[in-house]
Amino acid sequence: MAQDSSQETCAVAPHRVVVIVDENSNPFELGCATEVFGLSRPELGRELYDFRLCSPEPLTPMRDGFFMLTGVAGLDAADSADTLIVPNRPDTDVPRRPAVLDAVRRAHERGARLVGFCSGAFTLAEAGVLDGRRATAHWQWAHVFRARFPAVRLEEDVLFVDDGDILTAAGSAAALDLGLHIVRRDHGAEVANSVSRRLVFAAHRDGGQRQFIERPVPKLPDESLAPVLAWAQERLDSSLAVSDLAARACVSPATLHRRFRAQLGTTPLAWLTGERLALACRLIERGEARFEVVARRSGLGTAANLRALMRRETGLAPSAYRRRFGTGTG
The missing domain is CATH 3.40.50.880 (Class I glutamine amidotransferase (GATase) domain)
Structure with a gap:
């Protein structure tokens, strides 16, 4: 015993x-x-x-x-x-x-x-x-x-x-x-x-977003960003740019920018980068050890860009993030 x-x-x-x-x-x-x-x-x-x-x-x-x-x-x-x-x-x-x-x-x-x-x-x-x-x-x-x-x-x-x-x-x-x-x-x-x-709440709204968003009732139902956001989230690994999001929404980049500011309190580029970084974090947590693959599959391009963004947003390098949150860790 x-x-x-x-x-x-x-x-x-x-x-x-x-x-x-x-x-x-x-x-x-x-x-x-x-x-x-x-x-x-x-x-x-x-x-x-x-x-x-x-x-x-x-x-x-x-x-x-x-x-x-x-x-x-x-x-x-x-x-x-x-x-x-x-x-x-x-x-x-x-x-x-x-x-x-x-x-x-x-x-x-x-x-x-x-x-x-x-x-x-x-x-x-x-x-x-x-x-x-x-x-x-x-x-x-x-x-x-x-x-x-x-x-x-x-x-x-x-x-x-x-x-x-x-x-x-x-x-x-x-x-x-x-x-x-x-x-x-x-x-x-x-x-x-x-x-x-x-x-049943949004997984991530960046802390730097505005507290108070003046959002009038849309004149047309198709002004909602939900369809273009869902479309972009399925294509984060591709070379999406703000112009692509604008084209999908059938508006100019300037109009898209105004809608993002009004409805989300952020910019299209900041939203796109945040979504890609969140995907990169999930890939690392699920066991992908090759950071160049993580960068490519999340649309962040290079391992260097991945490291810079992760350090800025999480305070951790990708390797440190993997040790802390990767598969098999506490």
Whole structure:
């Protein structure tokens, strides 16, 4: 028996995500965190995260008193978080509890990853961990935030900001974008795609896209970009250019550019490059070891271009990405 037990291997504990819920917290962002990090993933054959909620009080009134949250852990659970999602709420002018701010500071000092959804950026800024750092917040509160926290480098017209160990999302729906970005960063594009499919949500919207897209009701139903996007996604390995997308949509390149800006908040070239990079990541994760083949099949052309784009967008060289997310890795 002793010999058998010595041969047992211990599974690595999943990354622990803890959400602090405080008085008047927004339930939507709490639901986003739960959907992305808290659900069981039998389709993947493993659990991605150990997810917990905590609160400074045993009974927490949620936004506008719609309901009360009970039965969650005490605030000391934040001290065991690998990733700590801080509370957000609409009354941004009300100071956060000192105990909550202290928990955020302790997490930051021991190297935990901090995440703020929507007005959660105010919590991070009040804790003093955003001084000199990049962050975003909902456009509605951007001028207030900038006035109160001038030391923070606010980027007010993006969906989310990844500043390494501190990440912020601009608004409610952007919480899902940032959550999937974190999954992609932790577990790779293939797993993030699986999570997004279960959410029935777009797998990847770049953080640099605009928060607020003025999108009038189209005059004609054929102004939707969906057909040309689907057509292009099936041909990423070919030498597609923006002019090809415009020709497929039967519009000029200038008109296509305006539609991309209006409907997606990005440019045709940026969208095309992002789709190709996402395909390259999936190919590497599925076991393709020849980077020149990955570059060719994803439409990125050369291995040098693949390396440059992967370093820029993921922070990893293709070889490092393969070691972290490739077939047979944790």
